[in-house]
Amino acid sequence: MADMDHVIIMDHPLIKHKISMLRDIHTGTNEFRTLVGEIAMLEAFEALRDLPMENREVETPLEKAMVPYISGKKMAIVPILRAGLGMVDGVLTLVPTAKVGHIGLYRDPKTHEPHEYYCKLPAPIEQRTILVVDPMLATGGSGVEAVDFIKQHGGKKIKFMCILAAPEGIKRLHEAHPDVQIYVGCVDRELNEDAYICPGLGDAGDRIFGTK
Template identity: 55%
Template sequence: MDGVTIVTHPLVQHKLTLMRDKARSTKGFRQLLNEIGMLLCYEVTRDLPLEQVEIETPLGAMTAPVIAGKKLVFAPILRAGVGFLDGMLSLVPAARVAHIGLYRDPETLTAVEYYFKAPSDLAERLVVVMDPMLATANSAVAAIDRLKEHGARDIRFVCLLAAPEGVRKLRAAHPDVHIWTASVDSHLNDHGYIVPGLGDAGDRMYGTK
């Protein structure tokens, strides 16, 4: 699928299966989301540019690689996207964090914004947008619209699950934004949920209905 990377690492696929199980506890689901976020972060940052610096090891001087440029920005879409954040920050602790508050109107399925806060220099940073579910893609498109309005030019999108409909919509709206996901499932149901999916990620994370 053009513009989409499906992360097939065995640990990612194993943890995804555990999360799909409806018997998984809230605590277990939240922990797995954190772990899988770390693994997805590893994949989405695989090609970051490096530069050489001079350092001193205990045994002598050497030239060694470090990540080049300004720090990354992680941009979770509230509230479920926050489930990825701790895992990703454990790998990239110096990253900046943008918060994008959106909820899905239950009648129209459109994204309604209630909060936005981001670093002022987005144009100079790689921005990784995260949301466990890419279903209708309304929230993802709205979040990326807002980030671009604030100057973001280098954006990547990370999710746990995607529906083909959501992938098509996001790619049509933002063809420059590559998608990383652990699975592209069958379809959306009449309520805009991914099938077979895993239910509502936010509700399962926080024990709400």
């Protein structure tokens, strides 16, 4: 396992309960999609704890006061397509002014390694807190590649948030990008021979979008 100072494992009962519902093979597409959004919102609450703040003056019904607001450029949410899309709305519920970028990766069925087919990030990316989201951190290949692309485009303050992770994926992402904080809903046992997380929840993209 990676340095646990850089890996935050969520232990809130609501997150645990909702992940258990995701695992159930009998959970349908609509419920699955809703749960993914809810878990993303709960995780983002913790992941965004250190957003920079600044004081501004407002006028309340009683008097003028200096009150804290989130400072700096708007944060960026960057889902790894396509499953990461399922987590975006949950984060936007908390931070509706956030900008949304997209990174498209597909996994080679033989090598299980990721390949990029799309990358579009909001500018100026170097001034934003960037939250990369993907429900599953399996081999870690897609996570590493996504962070690579963001850094190549100038991104600096990057966090990675997933719902389930395998120990192998956490280790690989942390070793490649030790400066990236990793937020995980649950760490599962292992990867199987097909690079699926076990016990896992199957293919997150298929279950979110109702495809096979």
